[in-house]
Amino acid sequence: MSKQNRINFSSKLAVVAAAAGSAVGLGNIWRFPYELGQYGGAAFLFFYVLFVIVMGFPIMLSEFAIGRAGQSNAVGSFRKLDPKGKWWLIGVMGVITAFLIMGFYSVVSGWTLEYIYQAVTNQFSGKDSITLAANFSEFSSDSVRPVLWAVLVMVITAAIILLGVKDGIEKSTKFMMPLLFIIIIAMGIRSVTLPGGLEGLRFLFHPDFSKINSSVLLSAMGQAFFSLSLGMGCMITYGSYVNKKNKLSHTVTEVTILDSLVAVLAAVVIFPAAFAVGINPGQGPELVFITLPNVFSNLPGGQFWAILFFILLFVAALTSLISLMEVVVAFVTEQFKMKRVPVTISVTLAVLVFSVMSSLSFGAWKDVTIFGMTFFDLFDNITSKVFMPLGGLLITLFAGWVMPLNSLKQEVSNNGSLQVKWFGIYLIIIRYVAPLGILLVLLNQLGVSKWIGL
Numbered sequence: 001m002s003k004q005n006r007i008n009f010s011s012k013l014a015v016v017a018a019a020a021g022s023a024v025g026l027g028n029i030w031r032f033p034y035e036l037g038q039y040g041g042a043a044f045l046f047f048y049v050l051f052v053i054v055m056g057f058p059i060m061l062s063e064f065a066i067g068r069a070g071q072s073n074a075v076g077s078f079r080k081l082d083p084k085g086k087w088w089l090i091g092v093m094g095v096i097t098a099f100l101i102m103g104f105y106s107v108v109s110g111w112t113l114e115y116i117y118q119a120v121t122n123q124f125s126g127k128d129s130i131t132l133a134a135n136f137s138e139f140s141s142d143s144v145r146p147v148l149w150a151v152l153v154m155v156i157t158a159a160i161i162l163l164g165v166k167d168g169i170e171k172s173t174k175f176m177m178p179l180l181f182i183i184i185i186a187m188g189i190r191s192v193t194l195p196g197g198l199e200g201l202r203f204l205f206h207p208d209f210s211k212i213n214s215s216v217l218l219s220a221m222g223q224a225f226f227s228l229s230l231g232m233g234c235m236i237t238y239g240s241y242v243n244k245k246n247k248l249s250h251t252v253t254e255v256t257i258l259d260s261l262v263a264v265l266a267a268v269v270i271f272p273a274a275f276a277v278g279i280n281p282g283q284g285p286e287l288v289f290i291t292l293p294n295v296f297s298n299l300p301g302g303q304f305w306a307i308l309f310f311i312l313l314f315v316a317a318l319t320s321l322i323s324l325m326e327v328v329v330a331f332v333t334e335q336f337k338m339k340r341v342p343v344t345i346s347v348t349l350a351v352l353v354f355s356v357m358s359s360l361s362f363g364a365w366k367d368v369t370i371f372g373m374t375f376f377d378l379f380d381n382i383t384s385k386v387f388m389p390l391g392g393l394l395i396t397l398f399a400g401w402v403m404p405l406n407s408l409k410q411e412v413s414n415n416g417s418l419q420v421k422w423f424g425i426y427l428i429i430i431r432y433v434a435p436l437g438i439l440l441v442l443l444n445q446l447g448v449s450k451w452i453g454l
């Protein structure tokens with residue numbers, strides 16, 4: 001196992017908080033419920049869970065192993081482990097992916113700040129769903145206000161990144177993640193006890209497999225990658241800060257379970273609430289911003305729950321943005337030997353260009369499209385449905401076939417001190433099952449599978 005002189009997270013809890021902080025985010029609470037709503041509820045959930053198990057878990061373990069063995073950022077780790085090859089380009093794709101994700105993520109995070117503000121000033125009270133929907137579209141299509149919120153979000157993210165790995169990332173996530181759990185559990189209990197809420201649970205847990213087709217499969221796979229922050233070097237970067245004594249497979253199990261739990265809990269909060277007030281759960285990105293204010297507006301103590309919920313959403317978003325920014329900042333500072341402060345400031349400014357493009361997609365630029373998608377949809381779709389699965393595919397191939405097998409085994413077994421009876425199965429999965437699975441889903445979506453007779 002290579003030596004370690006890199007800065008380290010200080011405890012096992014800190015590693016889980018930071019990695020779960022990255023994984024648990026808008027992907028779980030904002031994106032997962034509306035994808036589930038659009039793609040038929042439980043059947044989507046079934047495939048999502050399947051992808052998390054056969055792809056998510058092994059890929060996350062591989063990313064941690066690559067980062068800890070390489071002791072460097074998303075690009076540097078590949079270079080260290082395979083100096084002659086071109087595999088470091090996976091890291092470059094990861095950095096680009098991080099930029100694009102931050103572009104739309106900062107906008108939705110900004111919306112959560114607006115909604116905290118609206119909740120605090122009691123603006124949902126007494127409004128029906130039509131008024132709330134109109135309010136959302138009026139706000140999101142504005143050219144200035146959402147952009148200002150996105151700027152504020154990025155400034156907060158940059159401030160935490162500037163504090164560094166220990167004082168910034170570690171301290172903030174260790175405080176915010178437990179808070180998030182408490183809030184979401186309290187909200188889940190509130191939601192299922194709403195009159196009519198059980199109908200929402202039925203939708204969530206009764207699968208209708210007739211709704212499954214190739215795009216649903218791709219969306220479920222993309223959601224698994226997005227939600228677990230995989231395929232773009234994020235877990236490689238965090239893995240490089242993980243202590244050599246940490247049991248990577250335990251950490252990965254905990255993070256994967258926590259992430260899936262929060263996604264399901266978010267659905268348990270949102271679907272009963274949507275059904276209770278008669279809102280269509282398939283309505284897309286605005287789902288949580290309309291459904292929940294509507295529920296809160298009719299609820300005793302609704303203002304309290306509203307403030308709590310949007311704080312939850314913001315906290316979840318922030319800990320993910322931090323990890324996205326760290327991918328880029330670690331890459332630039334290390335590969336180009338630059339200082340953290342100027343790099344963080346420049347990265348923030350560059351991200352804001354993408355943020356403006358994404359935000360205007362809801363208003364002034366809603367007719368500006370590429371491949372028929374607005375900038376917002378393009379950044380969202382191209383990252384989760386193309387770059388992340390492709391990155392994941394290449395990462396499994398790298399870990400399974402290119403990285404010295406010895407180093408891989410040393411990382412997952414902590415230099416032989418842990419029994420890893422499952423290593424053979426893990427190897428089969430990263431060598432064959434996961435890459436072929438990803439390839440099949442991608443080809444299936446492109447329609448290629450029909451030509452080659454699969």
Ligand code: PFF
Nearest residue numbers: 023025026027226227229234
């Ligand atoms: N996993 C985050 C979420 O579910 O919201 C999104 C994300 C964070 C993706 C960090 C990628 C990443 F590197």
